[in-house]
Amino acid sequence: MANISLAFLEPTITTWMAQTMPDTPGWMVGMIWFPPFFPHVLGVYVTVKLLRKYPQYPWLFAAVGLAMEGLSCAVVPFMTSVIQLIIPLSTICFGIALIDTSLLPMLGYLVDTRHVSVYGSVYAIADISYSLAYAFGPIIAGGVVHSMSFVALNMLICFLNVCYTPMIYMLRRVYAYDNLDDSAKAKVNEITAPSMNQLQSExxxxxxxxxxxxxxxxxxxxxxxxxxxxxxxxxxxxxxxxxxxxxxxxxxx
Incomplete structure (x- = not known):
């Protein structure tokens, strides 16, 4: 679901730009996805920092990223210049970074705690999801644009992503633990200290x-x-x- 936006937009956005922005140079049309690369890297960095501070909320970061993708796709058809178009494409890539950086470690954690620790299988499933999105994306996107319009395609992506976002709430209890900060460690020491003293006194x-x-x-x-x-x-x-x-x-x- 997170890769639907890219899988649908990449094969169709150049044709749409040629129709709506005919004065745009060809090299700029081909480089339209290069500037969003930097927000993607920034999204990975920001997500890692957030996960270190709030390790219990990877599902929330993924939900925010998926919602950002959907809402950004709804804005794409109404952009009239390349500079304007870079903004929603950058937010799409930033949202994908939030999702990947949050959920891929969760897949390994689920396998390690609930199943056999064969990490290659679960990451192969993730790669298969990418492959399915990019295999059927151009076919579906081309059909939707041909039968309806590019605007309808982006509205469909927005509808799917926003409707799927509440499903990520089911992952909220994967990391159901309390982070042992200094106060928690002090509380544990208060509980264990009397029993240890009693044991040593015997x-x-x-x-x-x-x-x-x-x-x-x-x-x-x-x-x-x-x-x-x-x-x-x-x-x-x-x-x-x-x-x-x-x-x-x-x-x-």
């Missing part, structure tokens, strides 16, 4: 058992974490799992 032998008074008196009596002292030799019964604490030496745990 006297334990080399096997993880609490030492009892019998041990201090020279006897071999131990008290396990999960039960009471049983047996004639002073050791606890390994089958007395009244409290299910982890004991690496207990085979019945």
């Amino acid at each position: 006297e334990r032998d080399g096997y993880g058992y609490q030492q009892t008074d019998a041990m201090n008196n020279g006897d071999y009596g131990y008290q396990q974490n999960y039960g009471t002292v049983e047996g004639s030799n002073g050791f606890a019964n390994p089958h007395a799992n009244t409290q299910k604490h982890f004991d690496p030496l207990n085979p019945s745990w």
